[in-house]
Amino acid sequence: MSRTRVLAAVLVATLFPAACGSAGTAPAASAVTVFAAASLTGTFTELGEDFEAANPGTRVVLNFGGSSALAQQIDRGAPADVFAAAAPVNMQQVVDGVGTAGTPTTFARNRLQIAVPRGNPGGITGLADFGNADATIALCAEQVPCGAAAEKVFEAAGVTPRADTLEQDVKAVLTKVRLGEVDAGLVYRTDVAAADAEVEGVEFPQADQAVNDYPVAVLADAPNAAGARAFVDHVLSGRGRAVLADAGFTAP
Amino acid sequence: MNRVRRRAVGGRLPVVLVLPALVGLAFLLVPLAGLLVRTPWGAVPGQLVRAEVGQALRLSLVCASLATVICLLLGVPLAWLLARSDLPGRGVLRALVTVPLVLPPVVGGVALLFVLGRRGLVGQYLDAWFGISLPFTTAGVVLAEAFVAMPFLVVSVEGALRAADPRYEEAAATLGASRWLIFRRVTLPTIAPGVVAGTVLCWARALGEFGATITFAGNFPGRTTTMPLAVYLALETDPDAAVVLSVVLLLVSVAVLVGLRDRWIGGAP
Structure with missing residues (x-):
């Protein structure tokens, strides 16, 4: 009896956050979802934390992966606000697919x-x-x-x-x-x-x-366009450049 | 072994069971149908004759089969140990054996590198004493697949052993049969369906293995690129080709399983 109850409690505990999570994926205005190339893992994590600190109440959700896989996910409707790719060709996939708001900007170079x-x-x-x-x-x-x-x-x-x-x-x-x-x-x-x-x-x-150019862009159908714009500006800011340079990137 | 075909008990099927059963069936089959609908069928013959595809397919089948053989040789005795022996701490062991089921395969691959890699706990001696290096070899693929697939076999066989009536074994023992003879002539035939089911599960899991393989054995055409790896890389540039490759893998594995079923499993109802 108590065993079933424990089991039920565990089930509820595991299912509930999941249910809330899925309801919450259409992010409130306070979340910026950033899809970024795997090679940006360190820098964008740092920039994300910076951004959260500078904008209390805003959460940066980061998803790192291979640029082409990310581009495909975005084109298939993944709810992203910002895309930062490790190569212009992957950004082009998204420009041709769901589209970007404005032309992508090269923010860093890598070799x-x-x-x-x-x-x-x-x-x-x-x-x-x-x-x-x-x-x-x-x-x-x-x-x-x-x-x-x-x-x-x-x-x-x-x-x-x-x-x-x-x-x-x-x-x-x-x-x-x-x-x-x-x-x-x-x-x-x-x-x-x-x-x-x-x-x-x-x-x-x-x-x-x-030499690899890294483009970044706000996506055309970004659920949080304003937040996305602010995050991209943060990446392009002096502070952003400094973090990127520390990590071994060169400025465009 | 003679089979008894059971007739359905009672008349009407209870809705409580049928409804979720149908939902379950749809849940499993609809994504498959989605894949088949989206398959550019015209491209299938072209992909089949491509040298790299043939190579990857052959490698997949060979490695999955070798991995299954390893799993059978080690897994059936392990299942027997877990189900029949009076080893202390069996419960803990049983839980530990299923760990690879829970472990993300990529982590399994890293764990294998820690142990069998060039600088691994065991691998460094293999390399220094015998010049054997397992990562980036076909043998590495087999090991990675066996590591991930063996729990499926062990769990199936152990379940069958625990469900089997031990009195037949006891009867054989009172008649003076040795434990090995009992295992071969009494235990194994009784649990044959469980072993077959476990083998099929194990083979299928090995065939579809991706994470541990690419982490431990890497990816090199003809040596370690199995179909799932080829599919993953094709997905990077040409999703259509990836779909075709997965369908090819699917068709071949279904063909193999159906073929085996007719030949050896004796057409279970």
């Missing part, structure tokens, strides 16, 4: 860097080592932006990479480097900066061949 586990056990010095069959290498799959950028730099360097794994996003490449499972991976400078306890960066000259 690739070689990430190696601390101590560089594989002795990686440049892109040429990626063609070495003895080194264990992780790259992004060509379907995701970091993979497309990697292709460009390898072409510029005249190196055919011998990857052991083609990961689904840049964070997955970073994880493999962090855990020491691979000798090197190609990630963004910002990813190296974010993991500098476990990961070292190796610069290479061809990185200039694949």
Whole structure:
């Protein structure tokens, strides 16, 4: 008897917030929902906290993921206010899909860097080592932006990479480097900066061949257009630029 | 084994059961129908002959089957241990065995890296002593799938064992049969339907495995890119191709299951 009651209580406890949550997804004016590229995880979390502190009562809901997956979710009707992509091509998907309010603005640039586990056990010095069959290498799959950028730099360097794994996003490449499972991976400078306890960066000259522009835009059907505009302004502000620069981004 | 076909008890079907049953059926089938409706069927033959698709499909079937074999070899004895032995702390063990069911597969993959990765608890010795490195290999795919799928088999078989009447085993024991003989000749035939159900569940779970596989074994065409990984990456650029790939996987797995059912399972009603 008491067991059933406990079970019922647990059920109610688990179902109730869920029910409230789903009722609350059409956000009140106080929530700004931001879909941002996985490589913005650190900076946008910080900017979100800033924004919440500067606008009491406003909540920033952040959803990080691969830019193309996010673009698809938005085009399929995900209730987002702001979209920040790691590549203009993904922003274009949304411009062509549900549309944006105004032209997207480039707010940051990122470039690739070689990430190696601390101590560089594989002795990686440049892109040429990626063609070495003895080194264990992780790259992004060509379907995701970091993979497309990697292709460009390898072409510029005249190196055919011998990857052991083609990961689904840049964070997955970073994880493999962090855990020491691979000798090197190609990630963004910002990813190296974010993991500098476990990961070292190796610069290479061809990185200039694949500079990534990060566009941000308010979505045309943003449930909270005013909040979205304010958040984008915050990203473009001096404070926003400083946070982005700290994380390894360069200004556009 | 001879089967007894049971006739439905009583006349009218109770609405209390039929209504939710139909809702449940619709809930499971409608998304599937949605997938099939949206499938660009014209593109299916083209995808089937693409080399990468054939490769991914073959890899998926081989890895899922090998993973299932591993699960059977280890999982059935484990289920027996949980159901029949008087091991202390069996209840706790039983709960622990189901942990991989709850664990997000990606976390399962990371856990496998912690243990079997190049710097893992066990993996560092495998690498240093034998030069064996499991991540980024087909063997890694099999391991990741087995890790995620085995609980399904263990839970099914253990349930069957607990439901089976132990008196037959006791009778065999009084007639002087050894425990191994009893297991083979009495226990196993009794729980065969549970083992078959568990095997099918296990294989299906392994075939659809994504998170642990991509985390532990990575993604490389021909070596570790199984169909779910190919589907995920296709979704990045070409959602139509992704739908086609999933339908191909679906059709092949249904074909395999139906084929096996006719051949070995003896056409359960």
